[in-house]
Amino acid sequence: MTRHDEAEAVRPLTLAWVRRHLNADERIAETEVLHGGITAEMRRLTIAARDGSTRDLVLRTFVDVEHAEDWLNREADALTLLTGTGVPAPALVAVDPAAAHCEYPSLLMTHLTGRPVLDDEGLATRVPVLARQLVAIHAVRPAQRPPEYVTLTTADTVVTPKGADAAAWAAAIDVIRQPAPRYEGRFLHRDFHPGNVLFDVLPPRPAGARIMGVVDWAATSWGPADLDVAHCSTNLALLHGPAWGLRFPEAYEEAGGVLAAAANERLYWRVRDGLACSEEVQQVVQSWRQAGRTDLTMRTVEERLDAYVTALMDAVG
Structure with missing residues (x-):
């Protein structure tokens, strides 16, 4: 053998x-x-x-x-x-x-047909489709709730990338020192991102992208819709650039999703997920490179993470 x-x-x-x-x-x-x-x-x-x-x-x-x-x-x-x-x-x-x-x-x-699509091409079409799918997931009302969400990242475990904007990261870390905001619970996938979504995409017609399946439900939880949205936003920012991470919450709301009303509450969840990613960049990069995104080096992804976290903090002045 x-x-x-x-x-x-x-x-x-x-x-x-x-x-x-x-x-x-x-x-x-x-x-x-x-x-x-x-x-x-x-x-x-x-x-x-x-x-x-x-x-x-x-x-x-x-x-x-x-x-x-x-x-x-x-x-x-x-x-x-x-x-x-x-x-x-x-x-x-x-x-x-x-x-x-x-x-x-x-x-x-x-086994579901389709494949994860991590390329930049056609992303503008796929983002609204991803958002609509996440809204549909959050609309599920289980008779018995799954366990409450868990976030393991703390202010002391965040790994600030080399050369990152120190002031922005310090401010972001201060954000997650605060208690989590109150929220209306939803059924969460908890690891919703392009790598766990299977698309049926015909190369000549990227505008016709449709989702064939959502996989990896091992972290299913009960918690704020903002947390799932934040996780997908972080992944989009690292895969395709910070602007796409900032765009996804807008797409989610355009699809009918409801996020926290207060800006500081939205910021909390987005920053928390961005900082959580700092602890596992190497694993994420390895996974994406295996999936074909060999252009994504550790340095590239760390720079995008820094730019994304900095953009989140800049948005609040």
């Missing part, structure tokens, strides 16, 4: 578990490693039936990851909840959150 084959192979216990959730006349015909994720191993499994038909499933595995059981329970609950809501999410096939059957905590779900 080659090293490439070993990377794609499903571990023995997990393989047996997957097979138990297939139809009697089905087998796993092919596996493919999916790149772009940060915390989980992702594999596409091509399932073949005796009559020659095929379908694809996705196997998500957390290897030695803290909180894996909680994340997979959240994802399983979210996928079940979203069935029939109109939000294009995978369907849950099976989940083993505590690794009772698999080598590591795992989840099996249907």
